[in-house]
Amino acid sequence: MSDTRIKQIRGRRVWDSRGRPTVEAEVELRNGLKARAIAPAGASTGTGEALDLRDGGPRFGGMDVSQACAAVNGLISDHLAGQDIGDQAQLDQRLVALDGTGNRSRLGSNAMVATSMALLQAAAAAAEQPLWRHLAGARQVRLPLPEIQIFGGGAHAARRVDVQDFMIMCPAARSFSEALEWTAEVYRAAGALLKKSGSLQGVADEGGYWPVFGSNEQALDTLMQAILDAGLRAGEQVGISLDIAASEFGRKGRYELALEGRTLDSDGMIDMLGGWLANYPILSIEDPLAEDDPEGFRCFTAAHGARCQVIGDDFLVTNAARVLAAAEQRSANAVLIKPNQAGTLTEALAALQAGKKSGFGTIVSARSGETEDVTIAHLSVGWDAGQLKVGSFSRSERMAKWNEVLRIEESLGAEARFWGWDALPIQRTANS
Numbered sequence: 001m002s003d004t005r006i007k008q009i010r011g012r013r014v015w016d017s018r019g020r021p022t023v024e025a026e027v028e029l030r031n032g033l034k035a036r037a038i039a040p041a042g043a044s045t046g047t048g049e050a051l052d053l054r055d056g057g058p059r060f061g062g063m064d065v066s067q068a069c070a071a072v073n074g075l076i077s078d079h080l081a082g083q084d085i086g087d088q089a090q091l092d093q094r095l096v097a098l099d100g101t102g103n104r105s106r107l108g109s110n111a112m113v114a115t116s117m118a119l120l121q122a123a124a125a126a127a128e129q130p131l132w133r134h135l136a137g138a139r140q141v142r143l144p145l146p147e148i149q150i151f152g153g154g155a156h157a158a159r160r161v162d163v164q165d166f167m168i169m170c171p172a173a174r175s176f177s178e179a180l181e182w183t184a185e186v187y188r189a190a191g192a193l194l195k196k197s198g199s200l201q202g203v204a205d206e207g208g209y210w211p212v213f214g215s216n217e218q219a220l221d222t223l224m225q226a227i228l229d230a231g232l233r234a235g236e237q238v239g240i241s242l243d244i245a246a247s248e249f250g251r252k253g254r255y256e257l258a259l260e261g262r263t264l265d266s267d268g269m270i271d272m273l274g275g276w277l278a279n280y281p282i283l284s285i286e287d288p289l290a291e292d293d294p295e296g297f298r299c300f301t302a303a304h305g306a307r308c309q310v311i312g313d314d315f316l317v318t319n320a321a322r323v324l325a326a327a328e329q330r331s332a333n334a335v336l337i338k339p340n341q342a343g344t345l346t347e348a349l350a351a352l353q354a355g356k357k358s359g360f361g362t363i364v365s366a367r368s369g370e371t372e373d374v375t376i377a378h379l380s381v382g383w384d385a386g387q388l389k390v391g392s393f394s395r396s397e398r399m400a401k402w403n404e405v406l407r408i409e410e411s412l413g414a415e416a417r418f419w420g421w422d423a424l425p426i427q428r429t430a431n432s
């Protein structure tokens with residue numbers, strides 16, 4: 001029997017999709033096996049998120065991660081050396097205890113999540129299984145419904161438009177691969193429309209087209225036209241999904257919509273979004289209100305939660321206790337799962353399980369700063385999350401994830417099942 005105890009863990013600085021430093025952790029087992037993973041990084045972060053440890057100072061805009069890498073090489077490696085790789089929950093618990101802070105500021109969430117994911121990669125490799133299968137065991141799992149960005153805005157496009165993500169979902173597709181095929185056509189059609197109107201100006205941080213629009217509604221209209229041009233039926237086959245990321249422009253019940261020069265209160269936001277819901281086939285809205293506006297979330301969910309998925313991202317920050325509280329208060333009906341918001345995979349899984357227990361939609365999500373690491377593609381399948389959000393349909397740090405799910409789908413052959421409509425915690429109406 002080969003020795004699957006941890007020999008050492010190495011931390012190194014690599015670079016993310018925005019050209020910023022990030023942490024890679026590489027776990028080496030005593031049997032010689034090595035596995036690694038890279039921490040992602042957000043730009044529109046919730047205040048309740050675990051903290052990325054950055055050096056500060058003049059180097060790389062203060063974003064360097066030498067302390068976080070040192071934490072992996074030193075404290076973390078010393079503390080986990082000699083432990084068997086088999087029990088992820090116990091290893092993650094050791095990381096949490098070693099950090100000892102509420103917000104992960106000692107080791108850094110970047111050091112912790114890179115280590116946690118590398119540990120899981122090593123455990124799967126030691127078990128000689130694909131990571132998703134290692135997680136799922138004998139359970140049957142379904143391939144996730146992808147949520148794919150077409151236009152990128154908000155903090156990912158210098159706030160060119162207020163809304164952060166204009167996305168589509170293809171719940172009527174018969175398979176994950178068909179959902180990608182439909183998306184490819186919509187993405188292409190959207191690019192052609194922008195080119196025709198002279199407003200094609202490259203892509204934003206997550207690969208969606210740079211949003212040269214005069215209003216948020218104009219972006220929605222263009223998206224509708226792109227779906228039509230792709231030969232698909234909006235509402236019936238393809239739905240719209242928005243990440244408002246309202247914490248970026250809303251505080252204390254005041255929402256400053258820069259593009260339209262308007263300031264709205266919480267009710268005004270709910271009315272505006274209600275108008276969009278009435279006029280467009282929107283299936284999902286993330287962070288419709290700011291993280292400090294739970295009452296707004298509650299009112300929005302009461303008004304629209306039956307027909308629209310209401311996702312908490314900055315609002316719930318991948319935190320199981322917050323998810324349970326939101327279920328109790330009916331202030332959302334879905335939760336975004338970003339492992340680095342929590343710090344470890346075990347905590348992220350707890351948030352996902354709290355969501356499932358509450359009947360919530362659960363969406364495994366990448367960050368706006370990503371890399372070639374595809375661990376989250378496996379998490380979405382192995383945890384049977386239902387949905388996956390990794391940005392747009394361009395830039396290889398995004399495509400790497402979609403392509404990895406395609407490989408998993410192919411490996412399942414005739415047994416492959418797709419979540420489709422079942423992933424969404426909503427009642428379907430006559431035209432959807």
Ligand code: PGA
Pocket residue numbers: 041042043044045046164243245313365366367368369
């Ligand atoms: P972030 O954006 O990774 O910049 O936080 C993603 C999101 O808000 O969903």
Ligand code: ZN
Pocket residue numbers: 243245286287313314
């Ligand atoms: Zn978000």
